[in-house]
Amino acid sequence: MLQTLKTTLLKVIDLTALGFLEPYVRLAYGEEPTKQLRKIGQFTVVPVLVIIAGLLVWATMISPNVKTKSGELPSPTVVASAAGSLHQFAIREGNKEAAYVATGEEREAWLADVEAELESIGAEVESANATVVEARKAEAASKSERIAPLQAKVDALKTAMKEERAAKQAALKEQAASLPVGDNPQRAAYLGELAGLNAWLDEQKAEIDTIDDQIKLIRDEKDPAVLAALSQQTAVAEREQYLKKMAEQLGEDNRQARVATGQEKLDVAKTTFFNAEGAAAFNAAKKVISAEERLAKTEESSYAKPATLYYQIQRSILCVFAGFFLGSAIAIPIGVLCGLSTTFMGAMTPFIALFKPVSPIVWLPIALIVASALIPDPDKHWFTQWMWELPLIGQYKINPAFMASAVTVALCSLWATMVNTALGVASVDKDHLNVAKVLRLGFWSRLFKIVLPSSLPLVFAGLRISLGVGWMVLIAAELLSSSEGIGKFVWDQFNNGASDSFAKMMVVVFIVGAIGLLLDRIMVVFQRLVSFEGSIAAV
């Protein structure tokens, strides 16, 4: 029993290419402990140490030294806190959405909780504000203490310079009055004296500027205490804002509450209509109808939730798979035909050679124009409407920008699959084809029983490359097409320019990398499942 568990575990590890886990399993079964420990050191401890070293280099050497107009390169801790705040934002928006549709006792209990919190947060806000004020005061005091002697020095230098300049200029003027006409050497000496005076003045100014710069540096210094107080203040303010909004969503803005008001209005309108006479009855009837319509809309409404990072990630993954499947659906049949027939291959080669190197940046505008021409108004077009009604993917609101991004992904990623499929089909083992010949298998039978199974490993190797390329292309495509997704998130942050935008973009770097890794792992598993020889594909 335990032994079969061990073999299963080892098989799974082998299949998923997570070889670094293998020594742990073997160690747990007491198999050659020293050897396993050495492997753990090699494949777990060393990589972890390298990661830590990388983080240290980033925190101590890179981020403090890279300074830009939008602030310095965020350190690992700043990036981590940005990731935390993105997560918090997603959770709060989820809560607001739930609060809007909450009903009955649940809603009342929730509202009571929120209001209680809101009351208690008042004190927190005040204390946070007070801390900021105090921190600023302390900062100002310490700065002015440090600046005062420097300022005094500057002032003294300035007065001394002014006095000396006035004295020297007066002397030169006097000298000018008694300058004899025709004595050129003496006049030349006079010019030299005047130039000397100017040089001396420049020197003095430079000295004053250096001290001024020092003062400026001190003024610009950011006191960590103030920064901490400010971020604390922002966090508390954001929380207060959130609680207020929650109170509204649970209170007067709640759907149930709005439905009740709408109902009341409708009742009033109806009463007016029943009692109205003559021409007034017409207007009253119109009011009843519009009140009914408004009520129906309110009943179906939902909270207009802004796009959270998680939503963007989901939409990006959906988009990359849409493009990937589209591309594969084109690439595999063409690749098979290319592999089967050298004539077809010859016919396709110019197309493949010509379009393969085209960059996504070129495909995207073309795809965007075509998609928007096909679907000018996604709110009315039957295709988008039908897509929005679909159960799982309806919520992602597929629009022309999404389609253009998916098509771009398909156009850029299909080449690897196409070329690999053609290669796989063309290089089926001759012995296997002889078997087909001896059995006189028909075309389809030969294709599905021999050619395709034998080329599957290469096809999947191509698919794996395609998905990787597609993921890279997608982020760029979303960024340019403003299709809701990770790429658009980066673009929004870039344009937003808030103090934490830089850090949020860095968070995205890691998310994109992690998802790319995950997609690649999934493809590795598929690749291994179809590799009939049980051979290990390159990782």
Place this chain on the structure above:
Amino acid sequence: MTDRYVEIVNLVKAYPNPLGDAVRVVDGFNLTVRKGEVVGVIGHSGCGKSTVLTMVAGLNEITAGDVVVDGKVTDGPGPDRAVVFQAPCLLPWMTALGNVMLGVKRVYPHGTKQQRKEICEYYLSLVGLADAMHKYPREMSGGMQQRVGIARAIALRPKMLLLDEPFGRLDSLTRMDLQDVILGILDHEKITTMVITHDVDEAVYMSDRICMMTNGPRARVGQVLEIPFERPRNRREVLEHELYYDLRGCLIDFLEKFDKHKHPEDVAKDAKEKGESAVHESVHPVVGEYSGDTRYGSPLTLAEVGGGA
């Protein structure tokens, strides 16, 4: 009809040579096989044995000549001539059963799924794989894989079974096992068989007649040797038979005369100079010459064998 069940008439394989005349690898190969007979083809490596077999199988284009099986001139490959290759050539993405089933589906298109499965299982158990039907090729040893290859060929119920050095890649113990497996099946099913080998003992043990090929290029049938042992055969009895070493010696003599590095013309010349009778008239590498007797080449009698040894 049963005496001339398979006729190979003046078979020629020529490859184009841009610098001169086409290279005739096989030139005027004649052989007639009785129904149910096992004919061994022996010769030095590279002499064109496999070329002849692949041409008979239809996998290699025939330059000139005909292959007639059961009264019909063959055209291209077909399931009436099943081949067991030197490498097992199993499809690695199918189990043993699936590999056999692939052919069975072709040959029994009207059978039910159950019937076809029973046929596959029968032949797999015939080669001793009753327990390994659902294994994939990668889970089987070379010998087991070759057994599947044999089952796949025989399950087609072919008119002719073509064995292309089927044991060439196996160790000698497995080889002996499989020789007995095939002989057992042949005794049972009476399939006309052509087996290519370069192993003298294997040829003597398995064949009813052995066809010795001259060296290529322009290879052809040099001599044909009858093996008079009764079937079913028993290895020990065959080995202890008084004629065994004579037959074996005759084969080795022939092969030595056609040592790889000697051209047939030189051999004939040597023989003439020594005043001996020529090896055999069909050894003469004259293009287009036709020995006349398509049935047996020119068979050696037992007396000649005894005398020659």
